[in-house]
Amino acid sequence: MSGALVASPASRPETMSLALLAPLWRFARGLFWLAVVLAVAEGLIVLFGVRPYYVPRPSVVIGAILATPTPYVQGFLRTLSETLLGFASGAVFGIGIGVLFFRARALRELVFPIFIVSQTIPVIAFGALVVLWFGNTLVAKAAISFYLTFFPVTVNTLLGLEGVDPRQEALMRSFGASRFKLLTHLQLPSALPQIFVALRLASALALVGALVGEWFGDTVGLGVLLLQGMYNENVVAIWAAIAVCALLGTGLYAAVSMIEKWLVFWGAEQ
Amino acid sequence: MPVATHHKGSSEPASGAAAPEFPAAAVPPLLDLRGLSKTFGAVQALGNFTATIQPGEFVTVVGPSGCGKSTLFNIVSGLEEPDAGGVVRFQGASVMAADLLGRVSFMPQRDLLLPWRTVIDNAVLALDVEGAPRKAAREQARAMLPEFGLAGFGDQYPSQLSGGMRQRVALMRTFLFKRELMLLDEPFGALDALTRTMMQRWLLDVWQTHKRTILFITHDVDEALFLGDRVIVMSARPGRVKLEQKVDLPRPRPAEVVISPEFIRLKRTLLEAIEEEAMKSFLAPGADGATTTEVR
Numbered sequence A: 001m002s003g004a005l006v007a008s009p010a011s012r013p014e015t016m017s018l019a020l021l022a023p024l025w026r027f028a029r030g031l032f033w034l035a036v037v038l039a040v041a042e043g044l045i046v047l048f049g050v051r052p053y054y055v056p057r058p059s060v061v062i063g064a065i066l067a068t069p070t071p072y073v074q075g076f077l078r079t080l081s082e083t084l085l086g087f088a089s090g091a092v093f094g095i096g097i098g099v100l101f102f103r104a105r106a107l108r109e110l111v112f113p114i115f116i117v118s119q120t121i122p123v124i125a126f127g128a129l130v131v132l133w134f135g136n137t138l139v140a141k142a143a144i145s146f147y148l149t150f151f152p153v154t155v156n157t158l159l160g161l162e163g164v165d166p167r168q169e170a171l172m173r174s175f176g177a178s179r180f181k182l183l184t185h186l187q188l189p190s191a192l193p194q195i196f197v198a199l200r201l202a203s204a205l206a207l208v209g210a211l212v213g214e215w216f217g218d219t220v221g222l223g224v225l226l227l228q229g230m231y232n233e234n235v236v237a238i239w240a241a242i243a244v245c246a247l248l249g250t251g252l253y254a255a256v257s258m259i260e261k262w263l264v265f266w267g268a269e270q
Numbered sequence B: 001m002p003v004a005t006h007h008k009g010s011s012e013p014a015s016g017a018a019a020p021e022f023p024a025a026a027v028p029p030l031l032d033l034r035g036l037s038k039t040f041g042a043v044q045a046l047g048n049f050t051a052t053i054q055p056g057e058f059v060t061v062v063g064p065s066g067c068g069k070s071t072l073f074n075i076v077s078g079l080e081e082p083d084a085g086g087v088v089r090f091q092g093a094s095v096m097a098a099d100l101l102g103r104v105s106f107m108p109q110r111d112l113l114l115p116w117r118t119v120i121d122n123a124v125l126a127l128d129v130e131g132a133p134r135k136a137a138r139e140q141a142r143a144m145l146p147e148f149g150l151a152g153f154g155d156q157y158p159s160q161l162s163g164g165m166r167q168r169v170a171l172m173r174t175f176l177f178k179r180e181l182m183l184l185d186e187p188f189g190a191l192d193a194l195t196r197t198m199m200q201r202w203l204l205d206v207w208q209t210h211k212r213t214i215l216f217i218t219h220d221v222d223e224a225l226f227l228g229d230r231v232i233v234m235s236a237r238p239g240r241v242k243l244e245q246k247v248d249l250p251r252p253r254p255a256e257v258v259i260s261p262e263f264i265r266l267k268r269t270l271l272e273a274i275e276e277e278a279m280k281s282f283l284a285p286g287a288d289g290a291t292t293t294e295v296r
């Protein structure tokens, strides 16, 4: 990113406005291509006479959403809150545990295997239990989201912290840096690129967790809309729910990527 | 750590050149190293290294590659402990190497700038670590930019700088960490000849205004003579002091000093000593290349 600015006395403010403009431009381009793809899909469906039972025309799906927007908007907001809550808590916990494991080797050897075993349990099996524990609440969905999120974050945090240049650590120590200063001034910033790789993955997983959580019983949410569509064999409703899910997933991923671009502006150079 | 004695100079290897001519009692040495050894597994990097550094002195260290120069700096900066039996005395007191962490200003062989910090923020890194007030530290650094040839570049990131500028930022970081003793490990090693000469003259200016004690590693005999009050030539591994050469060239030293007869005479003495050692380290059975690959 900053490679294009070599030797020009441009500084952060300019780089930042560029960083903010570029995603906007990309967003517009993305919208354009989405419209093209939808138009082509529409054309092909009409051309080959695909039965709406398999794939309805995009215009019909969009029309269905616009005809009764309330459940979709409500579902979107509900699932978004669950996902965000699960994602944020999973990210914080994942980073925290990563740091803890990095600093306390013995603890890591003790607990890490348990984490791995916990991750091999399919989330579906776990979901029933969570609903028992937390009842049919937003927290229950967020908990499942959290469960899917924290582990990749922990692993990558650990990876990033252990990948710090030992010569840079030596330099910091020669300044008399405490272990805390070492962490805040060198190790965490160095690990940020790795951490964000996991956060992008986790943003997608968090949405899966929230949707699955809703299948264990709820009245609002995109997962609920999917289930209702399925029971009523309402193909258009299913596709409409899928479209809104895609919007939510892409939006989250894009948001995480944008924060990454802004925070990890130096890239993974060195 | 063994109890240190106040005996001085007797163990200096006398290979023709004079030991420092400071009157022994007048000024106590800032740094006093006695019988330092350091062994890494099968490799002995340092063997019985003994030297003293007076306050305000500019001492340059030359020696064949792999003779333990960086190892010596790692000990003096507190990052590594010497083998048992070695004595480190700093400001008159016998210390463990680890006690020197935070008390010596160390510039490693690479610039090691942090890519997420601007020039200013990299320069004040040591002050940040110390917990100095941020604003005052930054202002101080900003005021020093012109002196370090970085005027107008304070808010740039390291990836936007040339190699020479990065090196100057690293030097600025070292100078801002105000400690009496500065350790510079081949600071100009990666620079082209022209930039290097400029930087040498500039460093002498800065040293004269900031009045610090400098220990400076280099591969380059001309650089060692041009900069130093005294040159320490190290032997092939295990590194010890092979020769100490006082450099009596008047200061400030003009660029032409390098072609003066006195300079050339000193250079001949040094080159002789270094070549002998370089030959040894080249012919030795566990020569650098072989052992290094084995160790890593």
Ligand SMILES: Nc1ncnc2c1ncn2[C@@H]1O[C@H](COP(=O)(O)OP(=O)(O)OP(=O)(O)O)[C@@H](O)[C@H]1O
Pocket (backbone or CB within 6 Å): B040, B043, B044, B045, B063, B064, B065, B066, B067, B068, B069, B070, B071, B072, B237, B288, B291, B292, B295
């Ligand atoms: N941490 C370490 N572990 C094992 N061996 C080491 C370590 N540090 C240094 N050595 C070995 O000690 C020897 C001296 O290394 P050192 O880096 O001090 O040499 P140097 O004189 O600085 O070389 P150069 O001029 O190439 O920088 C080398 O053979 C090196 O492989």
Ligand SMILES: [Mg+2]
Pocket (backbone or CB within 6 Å): B069, B070, B071, B109, B185
């Ligand atoms: Mg070295």
